[in-house]
Amino acid sequence: MTSFLILAFLLLVAGVVAVPLANRFGLGSVLGYLLAGMAISPLLGALNVDVDALQVFAEFGVVMMLFIIGLEMEPKRLWEMRGKLAGLGGGQVLLTTGAIFVIGLIAANPWQTALAIALILALSSTAIIVQTLTEKNLLRSEGGEASFSVLLVQDVAVIPILALLPLLAMPELYSAASAGHGGEGAHGGIDLTEAMPVWLAGLSRVAAVAAVVAIGIYAIRPLFRYIAAANLRELFTAAALVVVIGIALLMSLVGLSPALGAFVAGVVLATSEYRHELESDVDPFKGLLLGLFFITVGAGIDFGLAAGMIGEVVFWAAVTILAKLAVLLLVGYSYGLRRQALWLFALSLPQAGEFAFVLIAFAVGNAVLDQAMADLLLLVVALTMLVTPLLFILYDKVVARAHCTGQQAEADTIDEENQVIIAGRGRVGGIVDRMLQAAGYSTTVIDYDSKHLEMVRKFGFRSYFGDATRPDLLASAGIDKARLLVVALDEKEQIDKLVKYAVANFPKLHVTARAIDRNHVYELWAYGCRDIIRETYDSSLRMGRSAFEALGMDRQQARAATDAFEEMDRSSMREVADLYDMEIPFEQNQPLIAKVKELRSEWDPILREQMDEILKRGH
Secondary structure (H helix, E strand, O other), X not given: OHHHHHHHHHHHHHHHHHHHHHHHOOOOHHHHHXXXXXXXXXXXXXXXXXXXXXXXXXXXXXXXXXHHHHHXXXXXXXXXXXXXXXXXXXXXXXXXXXXXXXXXXXXXXXXXXXXXXXXXXXXXXXXXXHHXXXXXXXXXXXXXXXXXXXXXXXXXXXXXXXXXXXXXXXXXXXXXXXXXXXXXXXXXXOOOOOOOOHHHHHHHHHHHHHHHHHHHHHHHHHHHHHHHHOOOHHHHHHHHHHHHHHHHHHHHHOOOOHHHHHHXXXXXXXXXXXXXXXXXXXHHHHHHHHHHHXXXXXXXXXXXXXXXXXXXXXXHHHHXXXXXXXXXXXXHHHHOOOHHHXXXXXXXXXXXXXXXXXXXXXXXXXXXXXXXHHHHHHHHHHHHHHHHHHHHHHHHHHHHHHHHHHHHHOOOOOOOOOOEEEXXXXXXXXXXXXXXXXXXXXXXXXXXXXXXXXXXXXXOOOOEEXXXXXXXXXXXXXXXXXXXXXXXXXXXXXXXXXXXXXXXXXXXXXXXXXXXXXXXXXXXXXHOOXXXXXXXXXXXXXXXXXXXXXXXXXXXXXXXXXXXXXXXXXXXXXHHHOOOOOOOOHHHXXXXXXXXXXXXXXXXXXXXXXXXXXXXXXX
């Protein structure tokens, strides 16, 4: 018990100390965990900790991560990605394998060894990439989605790779393999399909995937309804873990990737009413296990062995990164990725992945690689994973910054001055623009999304490309002569920046600003804006009106009830906004909280009386 507590304490302290420091210096949490593992590696050795066994346990964090990603990806969206899965994912795996195979042959390796190395190094790290893209809010970007498509195909590619490796066995390595790993290695397990004919094993795996889909559709919802009836949160958490662990176990028993099975289950449950509850229950375990996995990768680096073969390690790490980078740029460009999205895609995926540890042990056990080559590849995989956070730093500091600078320099020249300037032509700004133009008003629309502007221009809508928060661009648009500025940008920081500039420098200009939520309304009011529209407010009122009608009110009653609520809500907003303080968090502003409670106690009974009166009219 004492040794377990010491180990747990040591791992937690390493993460708690290293990750905040890494984030403070802009290195990211993944590199922080890796460095923490490297720092405590001597202590783990002194305690005789089996790092490989610990890593097998920690890899379950990857399974949980894929389950959560699946929960956020409905089947319809996955179907829409089929082109990326086939083109980007399939192209990357095949071309990378071919490139590294040729380099392996040039390095005087037997063709079986060269092909095994190529197959192992062609895969990338799902854990590092998805975690980093999520932290940087880039997973849903064009480059992020392309990267995820490749990772998903790589998870599927593990299956044929596991089937192919034994066919590459070399007779001279059989004795070493039988004396060593025995085919399973550090990451081995039970595979019920191992002794089956190929056709039966394939059928079993298809049946296992079908079983996961069927369980997700027909069994999990009744299970959670039954658990929810007990009204105990810990039981729901336990049930969520049972689902993930059970699916991972089923996949392992038929020789499939547990992460792939968890992803399929997540996609099936993406439309479930329990989706958000499942995500919130599994997420803390995912975060801790992923952190532990990265620590074990750092701790597993054998610096003594690395010092003796540093040249080979650096050579193969450079070969892996450069070959994959070249293939990724080629595949991404051929698929249509450009500029920032292309570089994000290429710089995300050049490392080897965590499944390489499994494949290396499997290859040694099946007489495909000797132990010396396996030791070398383990160091190469660890080094490429260690370099990955640095590639993301390169993207942040060089690529993204240069891309933004380039966009600013290439902003369109605005050659007209109109009474109305609209900043942003997305879901909100586009409708406002159409309404105003339909009434005969001329508008100057500025938007930063070049692809979106190219699309709307095909339909005859004139818009200018550029950053609407830039004073020089606003000046060229004639903001000093304009009557109205409509701020319809998507990002809160950009909205705040433009509103503050416009209100402070053009007091006669009427500014209508889009607000993200109620708190944002108060902030914009504090900046001096007096015409603020919450982006979801009117649609929420319309939905509430529809709810009234669904419950039996007629159209006139529903509108009257909605108007009564809106009038009360807008009146309270005005009084509360005067008490908003930018220096105090909203939930800690005691005068504001007291005012909200006071208004509710005064106005809720009045609003209820008004609603009752409206209902009586119908009778």
